[in-house]
Amino acid sequence: xxxxxxxxxxxxxxxxxxxxxxxxxxxxxxxxxxxxxxxxxxxxxxxxxxxxxxxxxxxxxxxxxxxxxxxxxx
Numbered sequence: 189x190x191x192x193x194x195x196x197x198x199x200x201x202x203x204x205x206x207x208x209x210x211x212x213x214x215x216x217x218x219x220x221x222x223x224x225x226x227x228x229x230x231x232x233x234x235x236x237x238x239x240x241x242x243x244x245x246x247x248x249x250x251x252x253x254x255x256x257x258x259x260x261x262x
Contacts, residue, residue, distance in 0.1 A: 190249040194222040196240055211235060 197207045208218040211232060220226035228236075237244045 189227045190224050191221065192247050193218075193236065196247070197222075210239075 204215045204218050208215045217226060221228050233244050233248060237247055240247065
C-alpha cells in the first residue's frame, strides 16, 4: 500500500528508530510500511494520521475508491 509516511517523517526530522518507538513498532516494521510491503492495522494508521493532523486517506493511498455507494446497491 502506497503511503506518505517516509516523506512526512523526514519533514518532522524523525529517524526511523525515533518514529517507530513513538508508535510502539520496530524500525523494520516501519521500513516495511514506508516501502509499501506491510499494511499497518487501522489503529496504528489512525494514530499516525491524528499526530499529523490529517485524515488516514491523506497518508495511505485508497486504491479501491470506495467513495461511491452505487457499487454496493443491487
